[in-house]
Amino acid sequence: MIFQKRILYKALASPILSRLLKLLALPLLPISLYAAFIEPYRLRVRRIRVKALCEELRGLKLAHISDLHLNALDRRYRRAAALLRSLSPDLICITGDSINSADGLGPLHEFLPMLRAPLGVFASCGNHDSPLLGEKEVFEAHGHHFLVDEARAVEFHGVKFWVLGLHFLTTASGALEMLARLPEDAFRIVLAHNPDIYDGLSAAVSVRSGCPYTASAPCLDLDPRPVSSGSSAPGESPAPRPHCLTSRSDCSLDSPVSTLVLSGHTHGGQICLPFYGAVLTASRTGKRFESGLFPAGSFLMNVTTGVGTFFFDARFLCRPEVCLIELI
Numbered sequence: 421m422i423f424q425k426r427i428l429y430k431a432l433a434s435p436i437l438s439r440l441l442k443l444l445a446l447p448l449l450p451i452s453l454y455a456a457f458i459e460p461y462r463l464r465v466r467r468i469r470v471k472a473l474c475e476e477l478r479g480l481k482l483a484h485i486s487d488l489h490l491n492a493l494d495r496r497y498r499r500a501a502a503l504l505r506s507l508s509p510d511l512i513c514i515t516g517d518s519i520n521s522a523d524g525l526g527p528l529h530e531f532l533p534m535l536r537a538p539l540g541v542f543a544s545c546g547n548h549d550s551p552l553l554g555e556k557e558v559f560e561a562h563g564h565h566f567l568v569d570e571a572r573a574v575e576f577h578g579v580k581f582w583v584l585g586l587h588f589l590t591t592a593s594g595a596l597e598m599l600a601r602l603p604e605d606a607f608r609i610v611l612a613h614n615p616d617i618y619d620g621l622s623a624a625v626s627v628r629s630g631c632p633y634t635a636s637a638p639c640l641d642l643d644p645r646p647v648s649s650g651s652s653a654p655g656e657s658p659a660p661r662p663h664c665l666t667s668r669s670d671c672s673l674d675s676p677v678s679t680l681v682l683s684g685h686t687h688g689g690q691i692c693l694p695f696y697g698a699v700l701t702a703s704r705t706g707k708r709f710e711s712g713l714f715p716a717g718s719f720l721m722n723v724t725t726g727v728g729t730f731f732f733d734a735r736f737l738c739r740p741e742v743c744l745i746e747l748i
């Protein structure tokens with residue numbers, strides 16, 4: 421063993437090998453510079469067109485952003501706000517991790533006034549958010565909604581649809597209980613930071629007829645659900661990877677969508693390899709919901725790569741994005 425180590429040290433000390441390693445590392449330098457200083461700021465717009473559940477909802481435009489991880493209001497956030505303004509969405513949905521800790525509340529205070537949408541700005545709670553440290557109050561101070569296991573009715577062309585914001589740890593069964601308390605034939609948007617909720621929700625949400633709901637209740641406050649991980653039990657075989665319609669390009673879907681789940685959390689992996697995608701994601705299900713559109717009948721989940729970064733401030737082959745979902 422000692423003999424093998426000596427050979428290894430000798431080989432590494434060799435000037436030839438040292439030069440070879442430097443030569444191999446040389447092309448990585450521009451890639452590292454690009455990943456650290458250019459790609460995190462190259463925001464793109466991903467456009468998704470889906471069939472509306474009913475005629476009245478045609479033309480509804482909603483913007484989906486996630487994982488801001490605000491530490492300081494740098495140019496990526498100003499660019500995101502400018503992009504959102506240029507897209508003129510009817511509502512803006514933010515699916516969690518708006519901040520990293522209570523230190524982000526100040527930058528959040530500066531960022532939120534830049535967001536304006538006629539039907540409102542709705543945010544849910546990610547694993548880095550601090551609902552108990554005043555984040556909800558910050559959103560509300562700017563007239564926005566921070567929904568923790570809570571649903572709001574929104575009206576468009578005289579038809580009500582619902583936005584349900586989940587706590588990061590709320591399970592699929594908890595979400596289903598909340599959905600069951602909403603009008604069955606209404607269009608529902610679920611803000612779920614963690615896409616791992618897909619299995620429990622997509623299997624249970626059935627195709628519905630699509631009649632407009634016009635009841636007058638403006639708001640339902642729903643009980644927070646008990647927490648659990650939502651991952652497979654030990655010894656259970658992992659669930660198969662669901663069909664991802666598209667992860668990086670614009671897309672049109674012909675089938676009507678009754679339940680639209682918006683998620684983030686994975687950051688698309690932040691660092692991707694060509695023809696492979698994310699090297700790692702923060703999700704317990706790994707690459708299963710890396711990013712993109714995951715349809716299942718009238719159920720559709722969109723997982724965004726997010727706006728900000730976490731752990732290391734770099735992105736490679738995984739641009740930050742603003743998603744624009746239009747009902748046609």
Ligand SMILES: [Fe+2]
Nearest residue numbers: 487517685730
């Ligand atoms: Fe995140």
